[in-house]
Amino acid sequence: MDLLDAHFVPAVDGVAYGLLLFVVAAGLSLAFGTAGVLNLSHGTLYAIGAYTGAELSDGTWGGLAVGLAAGTAAAAAAGAGLSAATIPLARRGHLAQALLTFGLALIGGNLLIEFFGADDLPVRVPEALDSSVTLLGHRYPAYRLCFILMAVLLAAFGTWVLTRTRVGAAVRASADDPQMLATTGHSPRAVHTGVLAAAGALAGAAGVLGAPIIGPGAGTADTVLMLSLVVVVLGGLRSLWMTLLAAIAVGEVQTLGVSLAPDLAPYLLFAAMAAVLILRSQFTEPATAGAHGGGDGGSDPVAWLRRRLSASFSGRRAATATAEKAVAEKAVADRREPVPSASGGPLRRLLSGGRDDGGLAARGRKAAPLLALLVLLIALPTLLDAYTLSLAGSALALGLLAISVAILTGYAGLPTLGQTAPFAVGAYATANLADAGWTAGPVQIVVAAIAAALFSLVTGPAVIRARGTTVLMITLAIGELASAAINQLKSLTGGADGLVGFPPTQALFGGEGMVEESEVYNYALAVAVISVVVTVLVLRSPAGKLLTGTRNAEARMRASGHPVGRYLLIAHIGAGALAGVGGSLMVTVQQYLSPADVGFEIAAFALLAAVIGGSTSVIGALLGAGLIVFTRDWVASSWPGHGPLLLGALFVAAVYLLPRGLAGLRLGSGPGGRGAAKADQLPPDHDSVPAGKVAP
Amino acid sequence: MTATTAPSTAPVLDLKNLTRRYGSLTAVDDVSLRLPSGARHAVIGPNGAGKTTLLNLIAGTDRPDHGTIALGGTDITRTATARRSGLGIARSFQQPSVIGELSVLDNIVLAGWRHHPLRRGAWWRPSRYRQHAESATRHLEAVGLADSAARPAADLSHGQRRMLDLAAALAGDPRLLLLDEPAAGLTDGDIGRLLTILGGLPSSVAIILVEHHVEVVAELAETVTVLAAGRVLITGPTKEALAHPEVRDAYHATAAGQIGADRDGAPEAAPDGVRDTAEARG
Numbered sequence: 001m002d003l004l005d006a007h008f009v010p011a012v013d014g015v016a017y018g019l020l021l022f023v024v025a026a027g028l029s030l031a032f033g034t035a036g037v038l039n040l041s042h043g044t045l046y047a048i049g050a051y052t053g054a055e056l057s058d059g060t061w062g063g064l065a066v067g068l069a070a071g072t073a074a075a076a077a078a079g080a081g082l083s084a085a086t087i088p089l090a091r092r093g094h095l096a097q098a099l100l101t102f103g104l105a106l107i108g109g110n111l112l113i114e115f116f117g118a119d120d121l122p123v124r125v126p127e128a129l130d131s132s133v134t135l136l137g138h139r140y141p142a143y144r145l146c147f148i149l150m151a152v153l154l155a156a157f158g159t160w161v162l163t164r165t166r167v168g169a170a171v172r173a174s175a176d177d178p179q180m181l182a183t184t185g186h187s188p189r190a191v192h193t194g195v196l197a198a199a200g201a202l203a204g205a206a207g208v209l210g211a212p213i214i215g216p217g218a219g220t221a222d223t224v225l226m227l228s229l230v231v232v233v234l235g236g237l238r239s240l241w242m243t244l245l246a247a248i249a250v251g252e253v254q255t256l257g258v259s260l261a262p263d264l265a266p267y268l269l270f271a272a273m274a275a276v277l278i279l280r281s282q283f284t285e286p287a288t289a290g291a292h293g294g295g296d297g298g299s300d301p302v303a304w305l306r307r308r309l310s311a312s313f314s315g316r317r318a319a320t321a322t323a324e325k326a327v328a329e330k331a332v333a334d335r336r337e338p339v340p341s342a343s344g345g346p347l348r349r350l351l352s353g354g355r356d357d358g359g360l361a362a363r364g365r366k367a368a369p370l371l372a373l374l375v376l377l378i379a380l381p382t383l384l385d386a387y388t389l390s391l392a393g394s395a396l397a398l399g400l401l402a403i404s405v406a407i408l409t410g411y412a413g414l415p416t417l418g419q420t421a422p423f424a425v426g427a428y429a430t431a432n433l434a435d436a437g438w439t440a441g442p443v444q445i446v447v448a449a450i451a452a453a454l455f456s457l458v459t460g461p462a463v464i465r466a467r468g469t470t471v472l473m474i475t476l477a478i479g480e481l482a483s484a485a486i487n488q489l490k491s492l493t494g495g496a497d498g499l500v501g502f503p504p505t506q507a508l509f510g511g512e513g514m515v516e517e518s519e520v521y522n523y524a525l526a527v528a529v530i531s532v533v534v535t536v537l538v539l540r541s542p543a544g545k546l547l548t549g550t551r552n553a554e555a556r557m558r559a560s561g562h563p564v565g566r567y568l569l570i571a572h573i574g575a576g577a578l579a580g581v582g583g584s585l586m587v588t589v590q591q592y593l594s595p596a597d598v599g600f601e602i603a604a605f606a607l608l609a610a611v612i613g614g615s616t617s618v619i620g621a622l623l624g625a626g627l628i629v630f631t632r633d634w635v636a637s638s639w640p641g642h643g644p645l646l647l648g649a650l651f652v653a654a655v656y657l658l659p660r661g662l663a664g665l666r667l668g669s670g671p672g673g674r675g676a677a678k679a680d681q682l683p684p685d686h687d688s689v690p691a692g693k694v695a696p
Numbered sequence: 697m698t699a700t701t702a703p704s705t706a707p708v709l710d711l712k713n714l715t716r717r718y719g720s721l722t723a724v725d726d727v728s729l730r731l732p733s734g735a736r737h738a739v740i741g742p743n744g745a746g747k748t749t750l751l752n753l754i755a756g757t758d759r760p761d762h763g764t765i766a767l768g769g770t771d772i773t774r775t776a777t778a779r780r781s782g783l784g785i786a787r788s789f790q791q792p793s794v795i796g797e798l799s800v801l802d803n804i805v806l807a808g809w810r811h812h813p814l815r816r817g818a819w820w821r822p823s824r825y826r827q828h829a830e831s832a833t834r835h836l837e838a839v840g841l842a843d844s845a846a847r848p849a850a851d852l853s854h855g856q857r858r859m860l861d862l863a864a865a866l867a868g869d870p871r872l873l874l875l876d877e878p879a880a881g882l883t884d885g886d887i888g889r890l891l892t893i894l895g896g897l898p899s900s901v902a903i904i905l906v907e908h909h910v911e912v913v914a915e916l917a918e919t920v921t922v923l924a925a926g927r928v929l930i931t932g933p934t935k936e937a938l939a940h941p942e943v944r945d946a947y948h949a950t951a952a953g954q955i956g957a958d959r960d961g962a963p964e965a966a967p968d969g970v971r972d973t974a975e976a977r978g
Contacts, residue, residue, distance in 0.1 A: 344789030542805075543826050549795045549806045556793035556861075558870055559755060559808035 010137050011253040018145045019151035020210040022244050024224055025231035026158060027202035030245060031079075034175040035195045037086050038469060040604075041105035043225030044112070045200045049207020050216035051112055054121040060124045063207075071208035077110070078198020079661050083193040089655065094469045095415050096655050099611060102604050103651020109221050110645035120217035135579040142541065143212055147611030150209055158202065160238055171195055171498025176291070222600070226480065227254070230273045236280075267482035274477040277470055278462050370536075370619050377525055386517040391633050392626075393517075393524040395591035399625035400531055401602070402609035403618050404575040409607065410615030411539060412571040413551035414463060417603045418475030419579045421459065421482035422452035424598035426580025428493055430587040430596045434502040439513055441505050444584050445527055452580020456573045464568035479603050482553070486595050498594030505588040514588075518627055524585050531581050537617055538574070549570055605632075605647070612654045624654075706769035708733045708902045709754065710825060724760070727837035733871070734899040738917035738934070739842055742796035745923040747906040748790060753875045754904070755787045755950045756780045767872065784812060786870035789879050792861035796850030800841055803849050803860060805830035808867035832867065839863040855886045862893065873897070875905045879912045891915055903925040914938070925935055 008376055028042045039045075045460050052071035056513050057063050082101065089096045124130075128142040162168040170191055173181045178188040207216075214220060229252050252267060257265040299402030381394055389581035401423050408414045426448035433444050459478050488491045507523045514520045538544065549557050550564050557564050574676065596602075605628050612627065613620020636643035709731040716724040724746040731737055741748050752758035752766060756777035764773045767783055775783070795803050800973065805828045814824050836842045837861040844852065849860060858878060859894065865873060878894075879887050887909070894903065894916055907913050913934065920937035922929040930940050937943060 087791065505749055545798060545802055545806060546809075548797050549803075552795040552797055553793045555757065555789065556795065556864060558757070558777040559789075559793075560807040560864060561778050562806070563778050638804050 007256055007259060008136065009140060010259045011252065012135070012140060013144065014250060014252035014255040016148050016151070016251070017255055018248035019148055019155070019208055020213055020257070021224075021227055021231050021250055022247035023151055023154055023158075023206040023210075024203050025228040025235070025243055025247055026155070026280075027206075028228045029215065029232045029235070030171075030202070031196055031199040035083070035086075035595070036090065036094070036097075037082070037101065037196065038094050038472070039082065039196075039199070040098055040102040040225060041108060041224070042101075042203055042228060043198070043221035044105045044108040044201035045078055046207040046210075046214075046224045047109070047112055047221040048075045048078055049204030050211040050214070050220060051116045051121060051207075051216070052204075053208030053211045054123045054216050055116065058123040059127050061063075063124070064126050068205060068208045072204040075207065076197045076201035077206020079203075079247060080193050080197040082200070083196035085652075086196075091180075095409075095472070095607075098472065099604075099608055099651055100482040102608075102657045103648040103655065105221060105225075105653065106644040106648030108648075110220075110642060110648065111240070112216075113218060113641075116216065120215050121211075123211040124214055125212055137591060146605060147209055147213065150390065151206075154202075154205060155211075161409065162240075166603070167194075175277065190396050196560060196665075222529075226600075229476070230269050233273045233477075234276055263488065263671075266488065267481060268686050270480040270484065274462060274474055274481070277466065277477065278476045278613060280470070305410045319547045336348055352424070370532075373619060373622065374529065381518040381521055388634065389517045389521050390589060393521045394586060394633070395626045395629035396524045396528040396622075397582045397586035397589055398606065398609070398629055399622040400528060400585065401579050401606045402613070402621040402625040403532065404578040404582065404611060406610035406615055406618065406621040407535070407539070407571060407578070408577040409546040409610050410617075410655070411544065411551065412568055412575075413467065414471045414475075414568065414572070415468070415607070416475040417427060417461070417472055417600070417607060418459075418463075418482075419475075419478035419575065419606055420479050420598045420600070422455050422576035423583040423586075423606075424482055424486060425455045425603070426452045426583030426588045427593055427598060428499070428583075430505075430581070430584040431499045431502055431593050432492060432589070434505065435499070437503070439503050439506050439528070441507050441588070444505055444588070445581055448580040448584035449577040450580075452574050452583065453541040453577040456576025457569075460569045460576075463572055464565055476600070476603075479600060483595060483599055486598065493595070494593075496598075497596060498592060500592040502591075508515035520589055524589055527581065527585055530577060532618060532622070535574075535578060539618070608651055608654060613657060635655040669679040704946065707731055707766075708735065708764040709755070710769075711903075712764045712766075714750070714753055714760050716746075716753055716758060716760050716763065724753060726763075726927070727904075727923070727928055728763075729921060729928075731872075731902050731904070733902060735824060735902045735904075736916055736918045737902070737904050738913045738920045739796050739904060739923060740908070740913060740920060741923035743928070744925075746925055746926040746949060748876055750923070751763035751787065751876050751904065752908055754872075755785060755874055771885050778810075780785075781868055783870035784869075785874065786865040786868040786872070788858075788861045788865045788876055788878055790880070792854070792857035794849040794852065794857050794864075795858050796848065796928055799846050800836065800849050800852070801832055801845040804835050804863055804867050805829055807864035808832055808835065811868045834869045835863045838866065840889065840906060845976065852889075858882060858886070859889075859967070862890070866897075871901060873901055873903045875907070877907055879909045886935060887912065910938070 024042070024046055027045070028039060031037045031039045032043070049071035052074050053064075053067035054316045056067035056070060063568075082104065083141070085104065086097045086100060089100060103448075127145045129146050131142050132139040133142045133145060134140070135145070160168075161173065170181060170186050171194070174186075174188060174191045174195070178191075181191065182188050197287055214224060227250055231247045232242060234249065235246035253265055253268050257268060377392075377396075381389060384392065401419060404422075405416055406421045408419065410415045429445045429448045429451040433447055438444065438447075457655070463471060463474055464476070487495055489495075504520075505523070506513050507519065514523055539547075546557075546562065546567050550567055554564055583598070586597065589639035590597070606625070609624030609628055613622070628647065628650065631646050632643050636646050707730040709729070711727060711729040714724055714727045715722065725891075726805060727746075727750060729737075731813075740752060741747055749758060753760050756775060756779075760773065764771055766772065767780070767785065770783070772780055772783065795806065798806070805825070808831060812828055814827055816824075829917060833842060833845060836845055841856060841859055841863065844856065849857070856882070862875075865875075878890055882890065891912065897903070898971055903916070905913065905917060917934050919932065920934045921931045922937055922940070922943050929942055930937050932940075944972060
């Protein structure tokens with residue numbers, strides 16, 4: 001009884017919190033379920049309502065009413081605007097829309113801070129409610145009780161509209177079959193706009209009313225978005241009652257859970273989210289566990305991996321060692337007499353995908369952009385000042401992360417928002433190694449890569465079962481879990497303060513630590529070049545075709561005996577190792593490490609960089625990362641406080657202007673170009689192939 | 697050679713009491729079937745009879761709720777799709793399944809990859825890959841697609857995609873070939889070629905054919921199973937089965953219109969209704 005007594009207030013708080021999340025999540029669910037928009041700016045719609053409500057609140061009922069009307073209207077208008085913005089992208093799949101809404105969220109967040117200031121706004125509730133009532137012997141804020149009532153009314157009203165009115169029927173019909181709805185005289189466009197406006201109104205109203213609970217501030221939008229995503233995933237899209245239950249559960253975890261078990265609560269939500277997603281994809285996908293033996297004999301994956309590694313290790317090591325030389329040689333070879341391709345070295349044939357039909361000139365053309373970029377990157381130290389050069393080093397680190405995202409998104413068909421997790425593993429491993437005195441660069445890189453690969457081996461089975469948007473959500477949960485872990489494991493990560501003051505990395509074994517920017521940059525460039533060359537070699541080899549086949553026609557690949565799950569797991573591990581190398585580089589370049597360097601925003605940036613690049617283009621991902629760092633740190637430094645605005649504009653511009661990414665701008669048909677042109681003929685179940693792959 | 701007698705050797709396929717339910721709907725209901733090596737067997741029935749579900753159960757993309765599947769005497773009820781392919785089951789898809797971004801040749805290389813004697817190391821050793829390409833070219837010649845080998849598979853017409861899908865199935869050197877409406881949407885000329893290809897297969901390859909075209913069934917199949925609402929209505933020699941009065945009632949009456957629809961190039965899925973039900977439930 002004592003336990004119940006002590007936690008009575010947080011428990012009731014949890015109900016209020018949960019109902020708030022329910023109203024917000026209902027809007028998110030409506031937008032995704034009926035309009036097909038994965039709206040990452042939904043938290044911003046809430047923030048619009050919260051800021052408006054807080055600004056207009058003056059301690060009277062009138063102020064609350066005006067605030068409610070204005071906040072709801074503003075958020076509804078923003079929702080309608082969102083509809084206009086996403087309709088042209090409807091055929092490009094969920095990923096393009098998600099990136100667009102994320103960009104709009106960055107812009108919106110920046111504008112809100114512009115108008116209302118960066119500090120949390122105080123909210124004045126009507127005086128009649130600004131008191132406490134006694135509830136079962138506990139004092140409890142009257143406003144929250146009143147909020148519970150209002151939220152119930154709002155939820156009931158929404159449910160009534162959806163299930164009992166003609167408008168609701170049209171909305172539900174639109175979710176099932178928009179074309180059928182169109183034949184009955186409703187314009188799908190109007191329904192789309194209406195649904196998003198209604199979703200905005202719900203978020204806005206929740207924002208005004210909930211401002212005293214989740215107040216308007218810089219982090220509001222992110223918190224609300226993440227929590228309502230969790231609610232939507234836990235509740236599923238089918239039943240409002242399940243959503244309500246999930247919302248209350250999340251609310252209780254956020255209040256009661258935090259007061260009962262503060263160490264566990266941060267993990268609980270995203271762990272539950274990941275578990276639900278994985279279980280659900282388990283049911284929809286045919287079970288393949290334990291049966292991946294294939295023709296190789298034996299079904300123990302570890303034993304298989306060991307055999308596989310010992311067989312191919314020597315070959316791969318040779319490839320790595322000669323890789324850099326091969327690129328240079330190739331450029332020369334292209335200009336020498338036309339060697340018949342059959343007598344070319346195996347490495348060179350590998351670069352061309354093992355095909356003999358492309359002439360050397362064609363191959364040279366394919367590699368030309370990469371070589372031009374390499375020349376430019378080598379020349380950079382003589383062109384740039386020290387600060388800009390260190391930015392270029394960060395761009396290389398982020399570029400490796402973007403490439404690893406591109407491998408998963410573009411080649412493996414697993415759009416990911418969670419590659420910051422192995423990136424973080426590599427980064428923290430490196431920082432801790434340096435702290436312990438292991439400052440030799442090769443050691444740091446290798447350890448970071450191995451640690452990240454092991455991490456990806458563990459998380460891989462959770463990721464590779466699902467497809468499309470579900471992967472996006474699972475990886476998001478993994479990324480958030482990693483963030484929670486980083487904040488908790490203070491002895492390893494320094495918590496929110498991050499790590500700083502560890503000795504600089506040495507380029508090779510022994511010698512001085514690198515302190516000069518140009519030294520650090522050259523080190524970063526060398527590591528990046530080796531990683532990129534290895535990646536390109538693997539992707540252009542028939543192994544890349546195995547991944548392409550898996551992405552394009554998974555059923556055919558399975559039916560032809562390919563252990564698809566194994567390919568995807570290997571791709572996931574490889575991409576993880578690459579992200580780990582990127583993380584290690586970032587630490588070396590920055591000389592400090594904070595949780596923000598490996599947060600959700602970075603994950604979204606990496607995804608955008610991959611999509612800007614064209615999803616299957618390594619060079620595109622590098623350029624995309626460069627563009628993002630350039631915008632975030634260089635352009636924004638001349639217009640302080642507007643970094644998010646500029647980045648948001650970059651997101652929006654990239655999604656609209658580069659439907660096939662930078663790679664699509666090239667006239668030649670690279671490995672990605674041809675596919676992108678034909679992607680509209682992909683089977684319909686590939687609706688969530690990356691934006692860069694889906695031509696309108 | 698009949699479907700029900702295989703006295704000395706183990707049947708290539710032995711289905712026992714196979715049942716698959718989707719919610720309240722029983723798509724495949726207590727189906728038993730024994731096929732000797734080299735059988736030419738057709739499964740016919742009206743839409744929603746469970747034909748494709750039955751193929752999916754045999755291919756491994758779906759799991760039965762009850763019953764067992766044995767291939768050449770080995771129980772494979774719980775074996776994964778990819779592994780079944782290694783054991784000699786190959787299939788074509790109702791909607792031809794091709795890798796649009798890769799060339800026609802690469803499609804077949806990938807299809808035959810796991811069955812090629814030199815598959816180890818092919819993912820990075822070009823000489824191995826070339827050997828794969830040679831055998832893939834032979835498979836393309838067999839279906840008349842050798843001229844299109846370098847084209848991206850996404851450029852192919854519907855009929856060519858069917859042929860590519862068939863070549864992909866044959867690239868696995870199967871002993872049991874599952875064909876899901878291979879003639880749907882094909883022109884008469886293409887159907888002729890299809891019959892030639894299938895008729896020319898070695899007698900070691902057993903075929904299960906799901907097909908709405910009665911002419912194709914009559915030409916190719918020696919034995920027929922008629923499904924209706926998931927249950928076996930009759931199994932027997934083709935002529936007898938097609939002449940059975942209940943077959944006329946259950947199949948011909950509903951299928952006559954369907955055959956016309958297929959010719960218009962709109963192959964409709966027998967189990968589509970079934971899948972919809974399953975999705976609505978999940």
